[in-house]
Amino acid sequence: MIRVQEEDFDTGAEIAALTADNTAIGGVATFTGLVRDMAPVDGSDRPISAMTLEHYPGMTEKKLAEIEAEANRRWPLDASLIIHRYGRLEPGDRIVLVACASAHRQAAFDACEFLMDWLKTDAPFWKLEDTDAGGVWVETRKTDATAAARWNEPAGGE
Amino acid sequence: MIRVQEEDFDTGAEIAALTADNTAIGGVATFTGLVRDMAPVDGSDRPISAMTLEHYPGMTEKKLAEIEAEANRRWPLDASLIIHRYGRLEPGDRIVLVACASAHRQAAFDACEFLMDWLKTDAPFWKLEDTDAGGVWVETRKTDATAAARWNEPAGGE
Amino acid sequence: MKIFYFAWMRQRIGLATEDIARPDGVATVDELIDWLIARGDGYAQAFVKRDAIRAAVNQDYVPFDHPVADGDEIAFFPPVTGG
């Protein structure tokens, strides 16, 4: 299931709903992304007071659904969930939740990492941070591309 | 923080408490383990109606605190939490929650996997499953030992 | 063609979206970019780091040699930073 929304979400309720009525599930791996109070700007960390998340309505939902389907092809998941917020957020606010349920612990973890890595490099979202130097568009981090690339390795390389 | 308890826990509230008042945290990786409705007994899956978790009071808390400290030494975590239940549980019930918060996504994931792997192989808990063939003590799985062993590799091998 | 611009490309161009008829001689994303740059400074500024820009046609990522046609939904945006 995927959801793109402006409003906050209740992590516990979302996880509970994901596993309700399926007692074959052995575990749920999740990642919750939060707005940090500091951001690197031109090489040094600056405090940020807020963040505005822009996205591409339509394409966002399409790509999220595609990548969720891909995760379900790659790993034996019983359930999966991606929630990504947009709009204005403040430090400490939840941005994103990825949850993967499986009978197999490692499958749940791997799928969760795969989805987070992919969200960082291919989901059409852009972050504008309000810093004391003004609004700054967040730049892509090379480490995110590296993290995402590991999932392109030949089968058995994982 | 570690807790060993008979009562259930509220995953969302636990994660929120872990990250409250620290807006330097970029994300939280979690794993929630649930009681499955089937268990392998002598090579074939059998339905289970309940599970009783026995543990070694005193040593459990000691070992959990040690391994949590080790995770904090290995990764730059802002906060971490292990909750492990004992007593009688039914399929779908929560058994364990591990949560790791960090400014760095991969650190949060790795620490969470490390703690789960360790709980499987070194935390003094034993599961007795009620199956239609009677009470069956769960046997160690070789895959758990393999999973735990990967954290013993020389630095840089991860 | 309906064209969308996002993030700092949107700010530099001063538009989030616009409808244009496919210009003569524009058959690919690359040729569309050339045509847009020629329209003025805002566009030139938006496409200045051309290699870093990503293009989508009908909500799928495409390489710049991908064809464009009337009726397409085309989007240009900087590297994404979600998650």
Next chain:
Amino acid sequence: MKIFYFAWMRQRIGLATEDIARPDGVATVDELIDWLIARGDGYAQAFVKRDAIRAAVNQDYVPFDHPVADGDEIAFFPPVTGG
């Protein structure tokens, strides 16, 4: 010495815990196991897969050549299955 048994070892021995004075000639975990097995069938059954058993002294895992002393808290248990 206070000795604890867990899971199916506890069931086979029929005791969760017992206090014993360190027997003569018992200086290590291994020697304690030999002494316990000699006490009777329940113990022999509990320690039958001796290589699979884990031992803890004062709540730390120890190898079987670890010394035991009066006042120690000693535990024997099967491979753990938590998490």
